[in-house]
Amino acid sequence: MAKYDGSVIGVGEFLMYMKVTLLLLWLKVFLFLPGWPQVGHSQRLGPPEVGNTHWQRHEASRWFSYKLYFGGQRHVVHIKVKKNFLSKNLPVFTYTDKGVLLEDQPFVQDDCYYRGWWTHKYFLEVGVVVDHSLYLYHKSNDTLVQKEVFLVLNGVSDLMKALDLEVLFKGMEIWTKESLIAVENIASALGNFCKWKQKGFQKRVPHDVAHIFLKKNYGIILGLGYVGTVCLLPYSCGVETLPTDNTFLSSYIVTHEMGHNLGMAHDDPKICKCGAAKCILFPYVASTTKFSNCSFGYYWNLGKRRHCLFTSPGPQALLRETRCGNSVLEEGEECDCGSLQTCQSDPCCQLNCTLTVGISCAFGLCCLNCLFRPSGTICRKVENECDLPEWCNGTSHQCPEDVYLQDGTSCTGGGYCYEKRCNDRNEQCREIFGKEAKDANVSCYRAMNTRGDRFGNCGITATSYVKCSMSDSLCGRIQCENVKEIPLMKDHTTLHWTKFNNDTCWGTDYHLGIRTPDIGDVKDGTKCGPTDVCIQRRCVSFSTVPRSCSPQLCSLRGVCNNRQHCHFNSEWDPPNCQKKGRGGSVDSGPPPAPKTEEKVAKRSLLPHLPIPILFPLLCLLLFLLFFMIPKKNDKAEEPVPPKN
Template identity: 35%
Template sequence: MRPGYRSARGSPALGLLLLLRLPWPVWGAEAFQGNTPGEPVILHWVLDGRPWRMVTLEQPVSKLEVGLVALKAEGQELLLELEKNHRLLAPGYTETHYSPDGQPVVLFPNHTDHCHYHGRVRGFLDSWVVLSICSGMRGLITLSSNTSYYVHPWPAGDSKDFLTHKIFRTEQLLSWKGACGYRDPGDKRDMASLSCDTQIRERRESLGSPRYLELYIVADHTLFLTQHRNLNHTKQRLLEVASYVDQILRTLDIQVALTGLEVWTEEDQSRVTPDANATLWAFLQWRQGLWARQPHDSAQLLTGRAFQGATVGLAPVEGMCRAESSGGVSTDHSELPIGAAATMAHEIGHSLGLSHDPDGCCVEAAAEQGGCVMAAATRHPFPRVFSACSRRQLRAFFRKGGGACLSNAPDSGLLVPRAYCGNGFVEEGEECDCGAGQECPDSCCLAHNCSLRAGAQCTHGDCCAHCLLKPAGAPCRRSAGDCDLPEFCTGASPYCPPDIYLLDGSPCARGRGYCRDGACPTLEHQCQQLWGPGSRPAPEACFQVVNSAGDAHGNCGQQGDSSFLPCAQSDAQCGKLQCQGGEQSALAPHMVPVDSTIPLGSRQVTCKGAFVLPGTHLDLPDLGLVESGTQCGPRMVCQERRCQNTTFRELDLCLTACHGHGTLRTLPEPNSHLEKPVPHGPACTPKVESKSQDPVSGEK
């Protein structure tokens, strides 16, 4: 192969994750126009024991905490047991929009004064209900995995007549077929050992301690326009989406607490284009400034734009709780908010380390019932359950220390004004809570009063076994790598202590990298992730020559939607990843290997890279690019495709406090997203300082 010549080799779609695609066009935001399916239905509140038809939705019930609603669907009388979802909005919840001069307007509404309810259908064990009564009653009524209804006011948007509604099966919406589009080689081996019986058993197992996702949702300017510039309608749609996401994630023992909504009423605050990848990374960069004014675990952008191709969502894998990647983007692609919610839950799943379900993995719901949330393609009716394979991956993600910020519960006294035995969450005055089932699956708990059985010390948690606390010193979380420290039980709590890791900037991988958010990004690891075991970084000359070209095969990012930027010599190691060895085909889907031959002294060397096939839009970052935070020189890391001098302020503080003999670990404060660096080691003093919100700051 002559110098400078590149060859592209075909690559089977083996790899890590594919795009989430919809095989239908994006819907307009005005729902239910034209010939809407369903039958008219009249809903009645049942209050104070009065007959069903004595109390209608016309009567004021905005302050109602719990209640019953009666209706008839397909000749069957249903009784909905509803409770206001007090956990939906977190303490300190905000709503933000922008004034005509572009200034943010931040409101602080009462986080318990809203009109969103959830519950179950009496007599249906696996049922669940998510309803809004803000203007009439609208929402989802699920009797089982194969029977669900949607109810809404009729005519659409008519808030004057609360008596008339329509109800229809979700299958009555238009339906297109889609399928899971990939198999990950590692997952294929692991998943093959799961029989159907094992999958069903795993679905019923607890994922351990409950976790809490403090979520921030943003509507872009296009979505605001599709809602006819109606701020209240836009906010209500976002609240409905959040309510559905909460219900979906509860199947993973994750509770959503919405910290804020934001509507870009004047213009987009970050760049939103048909390029999903560019939109994602622009939003994630904007999110870092957002975190400073409104701490949260994950931020999600909902756009009214259609992305190129059939892509409807994008998120970094295992990005949850990371400073640069804890977020995602989704399109509002459906008539019903549940459509956007299913996509958002899917992207949050990627952030939690979940890959797409391999073929045959989803046994919880048939395709015609919506399938599972982590299918590569989604459809009507929308998925509402996670597969056993997803739950298995989530356990592995938590076991290796991922998602540490989800362990910090918001102030339950503020989130939940009163305890409710039977809702599945342990609240003030309760020792345990079996949920709504007739039989308690927890042998340590008494279902009728939510208290521990005689002799029991605990019911669940990584430091609880057979209803007893594990002894102090028992390991409960292994080290996930060079930058993570193991955790041990205290003997006094059923929960594993907060995840602790070395402070950003600590050397790792024998000096080849710097710790960043508990991980150690190195070129070696990235080459092996893309090309498999045996792969290694190419010589520096490969980065210098190939990435100076400024084309699809070698670049330092894109300008606009098409043109590529050549790397400056000093930034060459922050552009396209250049490797040698490993497999012939890339382990990431839809990526084409590219060999470049360059002269190096008296010999020719091959530089191996990969680029995404044109027209392909992934719902994951391009694995062919060097990861942010990768070392590119002494005290220098890649940031925004540039090799930048980096000041590790907290690390320098530690070295001073510990006289150069200790290390600095991060320790989350209770009920807080802020972390405190805690020096430890033979010469450390007990000095404690607050950790900066920007874990790694670049000096340009």
């Protein structure tokens, strides 16, 4: 046992039965599916076939099916590739013969892409140190060491998936010259490693947990890890010895010890169940891939108190494979038509990710049939009353960036445009609860949003809900009334119905851990007083909304866009509206030229009519002329004599 901050920290150890244990792991290497092949003897009689499934049409870049033929049978393996596994620019630290620390960022074959957003998802950032003993086992070959670490952590990532925990590998250090701590005893190795990593490793490789991999014989003990210490940097560590080349065994050992870091104690077989004979936190090695109900309980109890697990790595922190043929336009490519099959049907782009000779473009809103659309062609129509149109300029395949009305511009219902939305409480209620719903009485806002719970608040911190002050209560969660229908909501969404005096209040919840957009928060830009609007859950004066453009600056002939530039109607030219023109703004692209006068259009219509239409018209005209012109009589009419 070890002491930390006056509380007792348990040390979990992982044991093995000397007589049999290693053979229990039968080669369940299957679903780790690494980027490098397994070490071992195998024979494959033919290349695997890539199969198509009915769902591949929708998510072809995420799912694959492989048909493998061996043992006289066909086997189909379905694979959903990952994203959140390897850190971008993953550092590997080594030492020279003179003990100088070197940093390298090696090329890593990446077959791991993002699985999708998950409710209550946690993220575990892992740093790894490779002891000198394991480095020597791989014949002092950095590449082989890196390969094993990637394989092992890939397996850990798969085993942790059941916890809805995403494992992100942040970096590793290889002790290429010598072991930098004493590792003869596993218990002292754990303590020594935890002290050592605080001296610089946790700055070089920021992490939630750090583990050291060794190649030592510690008898029946395969690993040690402090219990419940994830995010507590002085003790968020573990040590594992990797006894064989069996990747599954190594991943299993590391998962077991990281489970201790995540708060899991050893399973009691009498009360801890997982649907198998033994579970991952069983004290001895077991051939299983499942966590027990006890492990889940320990994990969830600790997870909600360890805020580092809530932090999602941004897309810029993740490794992305860059290559021609992945249907993604990347740096150095003019286009990317994808596979050989798709490129054969693409007349604009070639297999080497360059444009076909004589072609202007291969994609984009302003590209049609491999050519730029003419100047003035609309490429992005107006979405709502707070939006503005954009047009092609005739020299680029890209549509100009989306522009819209300046924040604070008045819109329907007495509201204001903000971030391209006309924010109106009645409209928001209708979007959630149907066309009959409307904004509730102010008493609902005051009663609900000052509670500071998931049904009424002015925001969420890492651990709690923020109560609204009375002055900000209209900027918390939307409250509605006159609800005639219960809408179909997404998972993990709860509706509430409350009555205060004679006022009925309807709303939705939003709680910690949800990653989906919140439909029930009062949107920024919504009115909360005669001259006030909601900004970041606070009711502030309208004058605080930054605006450097005004209708007067646009000579009252246009409106201001979100870039603080004037957007004019079709009679005036930007930027200052001083001369007649087409309209638009410096950001929108050139609008189409004004239409020609109607009389010119009529006069020029006939020459452009097709022959099949022109000939019948001429015949009809001659026919009418023939019968409508009065004919002369053969004899002149005799004059009528005057009456007497």
